[in-house]
Amino acid sequence: MGKFLVRRLLSYLVLIFLASSFAYILAATTLSPRTNFEQLQPRPSQEAIERELDHLNLNDNTPLAERYATWAAGVATGDFGQTITDRSVNEEIARKAGVTLRLIVVGTVVGCTVGVAIGAYAAVRQYRAFDKVTTAIAFVVLAVPTVVIAVSMREAARWFNDLTGRQYFQYGGEYTAGLDAGFWGMLFDRLQHGILPTLTLALALFAAFSRYQRNMMLDVLGSDFVRTAMAKGLTRRAALLKHALRTALIPTITYFTFTFGILLAGTTFTEKIYGWHGMGAWVVDSIVQNDVNAVAAVTCFMAVCVMAASFLSDILYAWLDPRVRVS
Amino acid sequence: MSMSVERAADGAAVDEARVPGRWSGVLYELLRTRRVLFGLGILLALSAAAWIGPLLSPWDFTEADILARREPPSADHWFGTDSIGRDIFTQTMVGLQKSIIIGLCAAVLTTAVAAVVGAFAGYFLGATDKVLMWITDLMLVLPNFLVLAILYPALRGQGYIVFVILLAALAWMVTAKMVRGMTISLKEREYVLAARYMGVPDHKIIFRHILPNMSSLLIVDATINVSAAIIAETSLSYFGFGVQKPDVSLGSLIADGSTQSLAFPWTFWFCTGLLVLLVMAVNLIGDGLRDALDPQAKRRS
């Protein structure tokens, strides 16, 4: 088991490193950090530009292999280099990763739980009003890109705030900068800011998971073991909850791995639209700013997240399904 | 209803000698599925509007009516105008064209790549599988939004066919894994073994027996990929990484309109509404197809 884990972690590491390298090389060949400095007003001297680019390991006159080697050597010691504004990428990651992780974790937990619960219940009430309504809602939500959900919710909040004349919802940033209102005040402020972005992420997840869980549930509804449970004397409802739902949860775990990539893309839009300074927003910003090192770092972070999610769902899978446990 | 279906079939022996051919049954099933008809209807109507609309409109999509800036919908400008006086109807229809073309092409390409990679990996297993699945995993780890966002602007000169290829190149992985899983189980089917033992070469078996037998999965997946591609294009264009000015797409229109949707709702809601309608139509078709093609899913609808 231990040996197995080590092997799996190693292969994860290799994949993450390759993905980051690929992103680095891609960014280094297509982005042009030089223009950032050339467009400064007043324009710095040519020597100053070269010096700055060399300092940041972004000089396109240096051969790519050499730049890559420098970058890779840094990464090997855990240093992702400097951003284009000469700040430590590591420090930026430390600051931004927390923002994104908070968003992902809360959004995922809320979205998946609600989605699974509603999907399972809809399956049990197949063809009844509850099933029809939730299916219709899920269908519409699935057709709306996260960008549109985020923008619409922001506009709706703006409209609501205008209507009531009070700032019930906040849609700029993660918290009010410089606010000093004690623990509860701060918490409330964070909630005000957090509710819309979290809801945006959760809504898309809810739609996907309720559809999926409904289908999985319907698949096991007619299975032999549910019939056995009823033949024992369980009522239909008890058989469904205890035997069908528990078994139908297993494939949903695999589904989570598949949706995780989409979820990550979703955080990009959400953070960008709600003005959160997380990793997702950094994806867009770093590309716009020609920030090669940041692009590579973001890629690395995303890869780690994907791997962690897939590892987590493997563990959950083994926990939920005795058939795959190693004895 | 599965138990009942099996039992009923068991009870009836469903006179197997006189079941109609598979495809005619599927066709009937499709025509009976209201969702598919409904979805197809919307899709056709949208396509017709997207291509005929600009011809009917007196405005060109790049042309600005300087006298009419941010005008609400009127007889002159059916969907109103934007901040520099361009006709939103024409722009939206041109954007819709782009979304439809990109969605369809990218989906077909994605599914084709996924089918080939998945089927070869699943059929041959061993080293082929290891290599192909390793590449798949690597591609899955790469944040595709980021790669697209970096690459596309660099290649924008080549037109949006490049965009289609890029989208497909970054979206085939999950389907490929599914195809691989199905291939592994199909491979054990006795008709595949029979073909192998009569000496049919492997690549012929894949294209003759394996892929046709998962056509329902592939067709359904292709429709899902259509909506995924449309959404991806919109999102990228929203951030300015997709279709570039002066060209327009639904994404870039939504981006323009989003900031002023309260004051000038026509700049935002027409393009957004049409986008949602388009994706929903495609999803309806996909969902209906799944029910018609996959007997297991029939009872889900």
Place this chain on the structure above:
Amino acid sequence: MTGTTTETDPAVDEPRGSGDAPVLEVRDLHVTFPGSGRNPDVTAVRGVSYSVRRGEVLGIVGESGSGKSVSSLAAMGLLPDHARVSGSIRLHGEELLGLGDRAMSAKRGAAIAMVFQDPLSGLTPVYTVGDQIAEAVRVHNPRIGRADAHRRAVELLELVGIPNAAQRAKAFPHEFSGGMRQRVMIAIAIANDPDVIICDEPTTALDVTIQAQILEVLKTARRETGAAIVMITHDLGVVAGFVDRVQVMYAGRLVEVGGVDDVYYRTRMPYTMGLLGSVPRLDEEEKAPLIPIAGNPPSLADLPPGCPFAPRCPLAVEACDAGEPPLVPVGGEGHTAACVRAGEIEEHGWTARDVYPVPEIPEPAAAAVPRADRATVLRVDGLVKHHPLMKGAVFKRRVGTVYAVDGITFDVREGETLGLVGESGCGKSTTLMEILSLDRPQQGTVEVLGKESGRSTAKERFAIRRDVQVVFQDPMSSLDPRMPVFEIIAEPLRTHGHPKERLRSRVHELLSLVGLDAAHASRYPQEFSGGQRQRIGIARALALEPRLLVLDEPVSALDVSIQAGVINLLDELKARLGLSYLFVAHDLSVVRHIADRVAVMYLGKIVEIGDVESIYRHPTHPYTQALLSAIPVPDPEKERTRSHIVLKGDLPNPAAPPSGCSFRTRCQKFAALDDTRRALCLEREPELTPAGGRSADQAAACHYAEERELL
């Protein structure tokens, strides 16, 4: 680890048909599944009535689609909501039809219990078996504590014969074999001392030796609970020895009802006759062709008026189409049959052979030449196939080696059929796949038509493929559903460059050879019945005029009446085309019927091989003896008086076979030996040694091989 020999007692305890009131009484039951969309309604059960008393065993026999399962699900209240049920089902006089789910769930599992067919999918995979049994206890006794319920679960597991019950209760269903899971299902069924136990094909998915065990457990269950048992099955052998009364169902109706002897020996309904005539018999020495019933069961969606069996019935007269005949008394007490000509049948004392046309099968030409002088078509020498045993889906790793095929040797001569028999997991299918792959085996050699596998060029290999063809078990999955029949049969021809202009004529020729219409060529496999599909599979296999046909359980997925037709066809083709067959099957009756020689496999090894007559008449290996004795014979008298060897336990783990003789852990002979003689079995692996004596062609791998008459 002992084998037991039990005499089957004709009346276990209760006297048959004792006078007390019936426990379960079904009157005029109708079940209709409304069709969705363009599909018409399906009436699966049409007016079924029966009753069972305490301690009585009632058999319901019928082929798939006869409505036998649906009627019992109706009694349990387990039919889906949209099924329309009418009539009356009374349990202890209380009407069950129309009860709500809550009221019904109080009956289910308490007064009326059910054992289902498929033990593999019948238990929830995520709970331990102990919990699942305890749940059955607790749901009807909510006040019983968790610990007490668990204790009761362990007791029940012991009762159904699971060794080491306290520990095994903590295992999950996937860690149990099929037979063990079926025992668990029975434990759940008897947990609350029900008054009726409905068994829906409880042994169909199991091997014969396990089937014998399960039937024993059911007998124990009846003794312990005194419950009435309703035994639903398609197997006329199982019913013969187990039940008191039989009812035969066809197209949703009862067509013959009576005491088991009456129905078997004084059959009055042509359908029942046909069923009995089409079963290959283990106990019949001479090789008479089987008697198939022509045609297929009717669709229940749109039944024409008249007797539903009339279109297939050799005795049909005009009166049969007038209306559906009711069950009328014929002779013996409580014996009724639904046939307008029942009186005539009784009068003349007709049997299946008098009523049905008996097909003629020519004698193969090769039979005239002594075996030793015939060419060898297939020679397998010391074949070994081991594969790694992987565990875990997420954390996959190798935990051992499965000795799937562990050194087997046999040959097949021209015009000969070798039957390869054994229970599931014995390696017979692996052997086939190894032969068909034409790859070099891990060890040993395979020689097909004189060419050694793995030593030929790709071109030679391709040429050999022409001469070796295969027919698979499952007629559903052996034909590509996306191809019309013409393409399916033409595929081997095209692959091997058959002239294009003669393709059509060849396909038509093949279709008529297997008894199908050339007009069928443009249809898809789904449009055919199971038997017809198997014929298409045979046509495809014969397309290239092979010399050796490898058949992997070719008839085990078919109903008996259809199976008989396919077996006859295979017999006929062999004689006409001079084919050699390697015939893999688990059904020893079928093998006795079709094979010339037979090899019995156990745990990857051949334990006994020889000509059919010798092996079936005087088997010498204890395993062969146990196998033969476990097969029920469709003859109530013989079944009751026959001695059965019931093997203990399951097949050992093929990744960790026992030392010495691999059969010793279950061997009834080993159990009877003293320690000094056992030492040999423990230490040395027995080799195949000729039995000598009566038969020249018989060899067994047993240190203490000894002849024994079983039939």
